[in-house]
Every structure is written in C-alpha cells, then in structure tokens.
Amino acid sequence: KAGVTQTPRYLIKTRGQQVTLSCSPISGHRSVSWYQQTPGQGLQFLFEYFSETQRNKGNFPGRFSGRQFSNSRSEMNVSTLELGDSALYLCASSSMGTVSTDTQYFGPGTRLTVL
Amino acid sequence: GQQVMQIPQYQHVQEGEDFTTYCNSSTTLSNIQWYKQRPGGHPVFLIQLVKSGEVKKQKRLTFQFGEAKKNSSLHITATQTTDVGTYFCAVPLENSGGSNYKLTFGKGTLLTMNP
Numbered sequence: 001k002a003g004v005t006q007t008p009r010y011l012i013k014t015r016g017q018q019v020t021l022s023c024s025p026i027s028g029h030r031s032v033s034w035y036q037q038t039p040g041q042g043l044q045f046l047f048e049y050f051s052e053t054q055r056n057k058g059n060f061p062g063r064f065s066g067r068q069f070s071n072s073r074s075e076m077n078v079s080t081l082e083l084g085d086s087a088l089y090l091c092a093s094s095s096m097g098t099v100s101t102d103t104q105y106f107g108p109g110t111r112l113t114v115l
Numbered sequence: 116g117q118q119v120m121q122i123p124q125y126q127h128v129q130e131g132e133d134f135t136t137y138c139n140s141s142t143t144l145s146n147i148q149w150y151k152q153r154p155g156g157h158p159v160f161l162i163q164l165v166k167s168g169e170v171k172k173q174k175r176l177t178f179q180f181g182e183a184k185k186n187s188s189l190h191i192t193a194t195q196t197t198d199v200g201t202y203f204c205a206v207p208l209e210n211s212g213g214s215n216y217k218l219t220f221g222k223g224t225l226l227t228m229n230p
Contacts, residue, residue: 033218043158043203043220056217090157100207100216101146106157 001026004093004107012113018079021110025072025093032074033104034066037088046089049074078112086114119206121221128228134191136224138204145207147187149178152223153200161189161202194228201225 005024013019025032033056034046045058049068066076072093078085088109094102120139128134138147146165150158162171164180164187171178175198177190191198201223207216 035220042222045217045219048217058217092158100218101163103148103160103163104150104158104205104218106159108157 001028004091004105006089006091006107006110008110009108010111010113012115013081014115015081015083017081018077019081019112020075020077021089021091021112023074023076023091023093023107025074025091026095026105029093029095029105030072031094031096031098031102032068032072033092033094034074034076035090035092036060037090037109038086043090046076081114083114086112088112119204119208119219119221121204121224123224124222125225125227128194128226130196130228131193134194134198134226135188136202136204136226137186137188138206138221139186140206140208142185142208144184147180148205148218149187149189150203150205150220151200152203156200158203158220191226194226196228196230199226199228 007022031050033048036044046060047054047066048056052068063079068074088111090109091107092104094104096102122137146163148163149161151161152158162178167184168182169180175192179188189202203223204221205218208219
C-alpha cells in the first residue's frame, strides 16, 4: 500500500497570504489528522476529520481550517499568514477512526516558511 | 489541565551506551503510544501499550507502562547510529470541552550520537 502523501513538500509565502496544503491518506483510511510541528512547541494537534466531518479540533485560531473530501483526501488552509505559522505541517491517517487508540501513519509533511 | 511531560529533552550518548526516555502524565491513561522521528523525517509508530505494568520488547528497545498507567519509559540497549532521532510519546487527552480525546504528543527526546 502506498503511504500518506502530502503536497507540496515545501512552500514559501509572505505574511498576509493564504495557503492550502493537501493530504492523501493510505487507501482505506477514513480518519485524517493534521499536526503542526515547530522546534519550540513540538507536535501540536490541529484537527481531525472522519468521513468528511470535523470530529475534533485543537487550540488554534480560526485562520486554520480544513476539510475532507468523499475520497478521504484532506486539505488544510491557513489564511492571513503570520511569521509564527512557519512550521512543518504533518498529516496522519488512521484506519479505525479512533484517534486516541489508532496507530497514526504520518506523511512526509509540508515545510511552510512565512517571510 | 491535563498534560504529558517527557524527559530528558536531549540525550547525547556514545555508540553502545544505553538510552532511556520517560513520559509522565498528570492523569491516568487508557493507553500510550511511542513514535520515532529520524532527522528530516516524519514520526513513525513504534508501539502501543495498554495494560497496567505492561512491558514490550522490540529487539534492543524495551517499552514499559507504569502500574498506575500514568508513566511510561522507552529504553534502548547498546545504542547504534540507526537509533538517532527524536522519540515521542503520545497519549489520548481530553480535548477542550471534554467531549473528545485528541492524541497529545510529548515534546520528545532527541537522541544524538558521536559519528
């Protein structure tokens, strides 16, 4: 089976712009979670989608949003970018749809740099 | 509030030495997962512990879950260069509002080694 894929792998944006990141989960996985990873804060949970519905959301401002399509592919969007949004954005998929107990299969991440 | 602490933050060893990282929670956990992230890579699932006092081994890696299910450890015997990376514990903690659980990662322990 192919692993989790994320596009693009690298992005450079300027403050105030918006960005959309894409994630394709492992075939058959219906749960997709997004994480932000920074050196200072570590891995922080953004949100989780299951069957096109957002089931869980972390403590991030409303500028961070996401969605999931019927084929389980997911996108996340960050509007009005700030310098502090520079991070590695990781997508993870799981098969059973129970985030608290499922193995999370991570993609390679999108490295976002905000100038 | 609920949180998970992981120590140490960094550990530098000589090849062949042992390594241990600890994860501590303020609340009783239903389970704990461990992940490894190689430099420049993404987190990869290692193991999940569920039972009180559980001990699991994977070759040179030994994972333990405390009797009270509030702490866990990962011990590597006779480290090798392939062990270099960051080791994270991940636990299900209640999300804001208490209606959902999110997988919360510790800050990780970075294991480095002399070449």
